[in-house]
């Protein structure tokens with residue numbers, strides 16, 4: 011018995027007694043049991059398996075252990091959770107060693123920039139380190155609105171709302187705006203946060219083949235009329251593959267079928283367009299043709315958090331109804347201040363964007379010339395080198411680490427097994443020499459690895 015008078019099945023002893031009496035009565039009269047009684051009776055008889063209540067037996071951990079023992083068998087060290095001890099830029103420090111770094115989102119070298127750090131420190135002096143409440147109820151600070159207005163201006167939209175996490179921005183925005191009678195169509199390579207938001211919404215969820223607007227159009231022809239609201243979700247630049255969608259075509263389709271379009275600019279703000287203002291600048295289109303323009307502060311903008319830009323009506327709606335905003339603390343003031351200062355620098359120094367784009371293009375061209383498989387990549391800032399097996403990806407990442415190059419493997423289930431890869435994030439801070447020497451090492455080590463019998467047939 012528990013304190014609340016409930017037994018281990020979660021039933022009070024009184025309830026249990028009533029249930030048994032009813033069952034006995036029915037046995038006597040020959041009446042059959044109803045389905046619920048039968049299920050309850052079975053539950054009394056059966057032992058509850060340990061994996062249903064033992065925290066050590068939850069399924070995620072099992073999968074992890076299977077992967078870890080496979081890695082151990084092949085002598086592969088765990089490449090995850092390596093601890094960096096300074097600002098991660100084109101180089102980084104791990105365990106007292108310096109590495110050329112390709113595993114950070116610091117696209118424009120603004121994390122650690124003296125102006126950005128100073129802005130955060132000044133905000134701490136003004137507001138402390140926490141907003142101490144949700145924004146509707148006492149958490150609002152001037153820096154929040156300043157940041158939102160600056161983001162709306164850069165994207166060319168009416169308004170903006172910022173959230174404490176980029177992932178939570180997608181989950182709560184999609185999850186709260188759409189419901190059971192709606193349809194969400196997202197790219198087959200959509201980020202996890204988009205998928206989680208769609209699941210939370212309870213809407214019907216369909217995926218269209220990567221960047222394939224013709225298939226999307228056909229899916230809408232077949233399905234649109236069966237739902238009330240329909241949302242298409244795409245990304246400004248794909249974080250695993252480094253390619254971009256043909257947004258003008260998506261806008262055409264959205265208008266034709268009378269549906270909404272959402273674009274996640276996590277990896278395109280600071281990267282696409284001459285000034286780095288993102289997908290709208292890249293295609294020279296008006297951003298108000300995109301209904302929901304989402305972005306994150308954790309990449310080019312050297313901070314943490316996410317945002318949605320769009321019409322005043324959308325922003326007002328989200329500020330009063332999206333649980334991830336209403337029931338979550340306001341953004342930490344130094345974080346908001348850092349992002350705002352990074353935005354100012356982005357506007358003042360477009361040469362950072364030019365340098366990032368030329369670095370990425372150099373890496374991309376050298377990789378292709380060396381015969382490396384860069385998949386769908388278009389050479390903007392994220393460059394995958396696809397090796398086709400999680401084992402090879404992990405091993406290659408470790409070999410590069412020994413050579414002083416830090417790059418993370420992306421393995422199953424983050425991508426399909428045959429699409430396992432190393433993912434290189436380029437930065438405006440990388441030097442030509444760093445890029446050239448990296449490509450040399452990658453192609454040499456990958457060739458050698460593929461010749462080894464143990465990796466040849468995986």
Ligand SMILES: Cc1ncc(COP(=O)(O)O)c(C=O)c1O
Pocket residue numbers: 175176177178180201203245249274276277306307308309314315316
């Ligand atoms: C496309 C995309 N959307 C959303 C997110 C989540 O953003 P954050 O890491 O800032 O929470 C990411 C993270 O990498 C992303 O790549």
